[in-house]
Amino acid sequence: MDLKLKVWRQKNAKEKGKIVNYDAKGISPDMSFLEMLDVVNEDLIVKGDDPIAFEHDCREGICGSCNIMINGEAHGPLPGVTTCQLHMRTFKDGDTIFLEPWRAKAFPVLKDLVVDRSGFDRIIQAGGFVSINTGGAPDANALPIPKKDADVAMDAATCIGCGACVASCKNASAMLFVSAKVSHLALLPQGQVEKKERVKNMVNAMDKEGFGNCTNQYECEAACPKDIKRDFIRVLNKEFILS
Amino acid sequence: MSLDSKIPSGPLEKKWDDYKSHIKLVNPANKRKYTVIVIGTGLAGGSASATLAELGYNVKTFCFQDSPRRAHSIAAQGGINAAKNYQNDGDSVYRLFYDTIKGGDFRAREANVYRLAQVSTNIIDQCVAQGVPFAREYGGHLDNRSFGGAQVSRTFYAKGQTGQQLLLGAYSALSRQIGLGNVKMYPRTEMLDVVVVDGHAKGVVIRDLVTGQVTVHSADAVVLASGGYGNVFYLSTNAKGSNVTATFRAYKKGAFFANPCYTQIHPTCIPVSGDHQSKLTLMSESLRNDGRIWVPKKQGDTRNPADIPESERDYYLERKYPSYGNLCPRDIASRSAKEVCDAGFGVGPGGQGVYLDFSSAINRLGEHTIAERYGNLFQMYEQITGENPYKVPMRIYPAVHYTMGGLWVDYNLMSNLPGLFVIGEANFSDHGANRLGASALMQGLADGYFVLPYTIGNYLAEVGFGKTPSTDHAEFKKAETDANSQINKLLSIKGKRTVDSFHKELGKIMWNNCGMARDDKSLKEALVKIPQIREEFWKNVNVPGSGADLNQSLEKAGRVADFLEFGELLCLDALTREESCGGHFRTEHQMDDGEAKRDDEKFCHATAWEWKGVGAKPTEHREKLEFENIKLATRSYK
Numbered sequence: 086m087d088l089k090l091k092v093w094r095q096k097n098a099k100e101k102g103k104i105v106n107y108d109a110k111g112i113s114p115d116m117s118f119l120e121m122l123d124v125v126n127e128d129l130i131v132k133g134d135d136p137i138a139f140e141h142d143c144r145e146g147i148c149g150s151c152n153i154m155i156n157g158e159a160h161g162p163l164p165g166v167t168t169c170q171l172h173m174r175t176f177k178d179g180d181t182i183f184l185e186p187w188r189a190k191a192f193p194v195l196k197d198l199v200v201d202r203s204g205f206d207r208i209i210q211a212g213g214f215v216s217i218n219t220g221g222a223p224d225a226n227a228l229p230i231p232k233k234d235a236d237v238a239m240d241a242a243t244c245i246g247c248g249a250c251v252a253s254c255k256n257a258s259a260m261l262f263v264s265a266k267v268s269h270l271a272l273l274p275q276g277q278v279e280k281k282e283r284v285k286n287m288v289n290a291m292d293k294e295g296f297g298n299c300t301n302q303y304e305c306e307a308a309c310p311k312d313i314k315r316d317f318i319r320v321l322n323k324e325f326i327l328s
Numbered sequence: 329m330s331l332d333s334k335i336p337s338g339p340l341e342k343k344w345d346d347y348k349s350h351i352k353l354v355n356p357a358n359k360r361k362y363t364v365i366v367i368g369t370g371l372a373g374g375s376a377s378a379t380l381a382e383l384g385y386n387v388k389t390f391c392f393q394d395s396p397r398r399a400h401s402i403a404a405q406g407g408i409n410a411a412k413n414y415q416n417d418g419d420s421v422y423r424l425f426y427d428t429i430k431g432g433d434f435r436a437r438e439a440n441v442y443r444l445a446q447v448s449t450n451i452i453d454q455c456v457a458q459g460v461p462f463a464r465e466y467g468g469h470l471d472n473r474s475f476g477g478a479q480v481s482r483t484f485y486a487k488g489q490t491g492q493q494l495l496l497g498a499y500s501a502l503s504r505q506i507g508l509g510n511v512k513m514y515p516r517t518e519m520l521d522v523v524v525v526d527g528h529a530k531g532v533v534i535r536d537l538v539t540g541q542v543t544v545h546s547a548d549a550v551v552l553a554s555g556g557y558g559n560v561f562y563l564s565t566n567a568k569g570s571n572v573t574a575t576f577r578a579y580k581k582g583a584f585f586a587n588p589c590y591t592q593i594h595p596t597c598i599p600v601s602g603d604h605q606s607k608l609t610l611m612s613e614s615l616r617n618d619g620r621i622w623v624p625k626k627q628g629d630t631r632n633p634a635d636i637p638e639s640e641r642d643y644y645l646e647r648k649y650p651s652y653g654n655l656c657p658r659d660i661a662s663r664s665a666k667e668v669c670d671a672g673f674g675v676g677p678g679g680q681g682v683y684l685d686f687s688s689a690i691n692r693l694g695e696h697t698i699a700e701r702y703g704n705l706f707q708m709y710e711q712i713t714g715e716n717p718y719k720v721p722m723r724i725y726p727a728v729h730y731t732m733g734g735l736w737v738d739y740n741l742m743s744n745l746p747g748l749f750v751i752g753e754a755n756f757s758d759h760g761a762n763r764l765g766a767s768a769l770m771q772g773l774a775d776g777y778f779v780l781p782y783t784i785g786n787y788l789a790e791v792g793f794g795k796t797p798s799t800d801h802a803e804f805k806k807a808e809t810d811a812n813s814q815i816n817k818l819l820s821i822k823g824k825r826t827v828d829s830f831h832k833e834l835g836k837i838m839w840n841n842c843g844m845a846r847d848d849k850s851l852k853e854a855l856v857k858i859p860q861i862r863e864e865f866w867k868n869v870n871v872p873g874s875g876a877d878l879n880q881s882l883e884k885a886g887r888v889a890d891f892l893e894f895g896e897l898l899c900l901d902a903l904t905r906e907e908s909c910g911g912h913f914r915t916e917h918q919m920d921d922g923e924a925k926r927d928d929e930k931f932c933h934a935t936a937w938e939w940k941g942v943g944a945k946p947t948e949h950r951e952k953l954e955f956e957n958i959k960l961a962t963r964s965y966k
Contacts, residue, residue: 144609
């Protein structure tokens, strides 16, 4: 396959970026999207150009590192798939593909397709935990949890923190991310003691970071590679009102 | 130099409790006068950072990812073992201890493994208290399942994402401490050197991956929790960033590297699809419960698998191991796959694959049941290969998965370099020559939550507070200068080859000559070729860009430079260990039936290597392994 790439290049956080055209030639349909970029980068290095910087690590769809807007969609066209698990057979020979970084004020671009998502960490640091010190925890089975609750908490806890929800929201809202963590802990007995403080602190941290508000259009849910459900935003709102 | 394992005396089951009762303590008011540096934020580093900060120490934690939540522990799927005996099926601390020692082919230290089994129960309590959503029974209690190498159900799990949920538990505990100001977190940084002052590890050299700035940090102790080195093979199931740099640079500063030849190969990975391949993906071992493994009986048979009649299929595992069949242990299944592929019977592009066929299970149980059991894995397989495994058999091939070797540590998890502690996959301690499923997560969290916080206190109380060296000390200056000059050297070569091309070349040699099977000839060949690649690397590598900004090529170059030296050490270790055990298989040393043949008389020891310079032969040290409680026996799963 031969493809045309239009890639956002930006030297660093201070300089202005622009779209640059590249040819990706001889691409195998079996390559992952990131392997296609590896091939392009190897060519660029040999030619003496600067390779395209992009974020990745596990390449198994679980670490949440990879983050590329592909033709305007976070992680590309397939539902429930991260960029690293998107394969080139999804595209056609001769296609033109746009590659851009996550677009959000709260996620400033560091270089090319790499953005700073540390705002997410600061939201968690504001309250996304149970305050238990190590050691001295009661026996695990001393706290029975209905399977249904544990399963729903697990569904929420599946969030990989990639930021696709923010990137695909016109307001760059982090509500889906925050709601996933708030719901995970609010649905379990361990999370009850701090739940009012937690939701207030996390929502405040979210606002402070510059994420926008939710207007219930659910682009976040559509873009989420882990199928985190918008229902959790309802849980977040309920918890916030109750706090 | 003799290796003192510092195993406490007394009966096995009392060692850890007695040890804890007699170690030196640091007064709570004095803890804040100590600073500890932790490298890495996986299960081991994340849990250690959080716990040390809870205790009151100042903690500085570094990770190369953009967030501590992305450490590679997150990718572990299956589960975590603990001797809870919730199923009342006869599990006990002793049984977990025994299974782990046997699984490691009698090449791990008894006292460490027993302690691991003891604290395993605390880990589950701790994680549940943090809100880790483990799978539950309808009655609300925790669910367990069984895993390879055990006859009891002691594995706790959270869907197929146990590593993720445990890591998020440790990350949330760490985040709490960062929020409280007790941990200063440095994401997007990498450690380039350990600084040794008066024989003790007292600091590190760090490069900020965004600004390129190199800085030095001093502390009273340094903890390495930087994971394994599987990426020396280039293709592995490890995350792309996983590297050997932190442990290797510590090795060059005097810490001993133990048992580097112990690598675990996992039999059920998706095969390589071409030269572009950057990464291998593991499919859960559970697939072998219902999938039958076969290759065509005719070499180079390219027919559609459905067109190959039963009589022309070789179900080689069922043929060779009639009692275990497709469920034989990981190392046997892996080697058998390699053998049939090497003999020309492999399937798929390049012939490096075997069929994992569900058709008879689908005929017997129906597609619905198979979908319920393995649906997500089938989906993942189809996503990666573009083939529907309900219709055509999956293709699988073994891949490097976990490394049991690492820096040598004593019972305190301290290396031979005082003040340098090594935990989790980065050390050599608990898995011996092989790792059973669901035991790596256990070790990472045991070390971080429950072992290191005690043992490091003992060390710190001994050295006393107020002795943190200033970063103006000559050793810091020297280490910083050395790190900068290595960076400048890499940037100035401006050769013709990319970093990845060297890494791939090294990886192919490692896999072909020191992979699932090794012999004298293949290892000696590798030991000739690796220095040649290294020499060319330092003359002909092209690292574009500058050292003053985000430069992913430069990051890779530094790591590949270390792999090019480390690969040689790994092969040397494999050559020296003239026996087969667990994940280390020397073809000269095998039983008639292909099982690994240990030599307990000559090799019942851990080998710890001491650095002597690039290209120079390192000095070999041996820690004899004493088995007082378990009788050494031939490992048999037949």
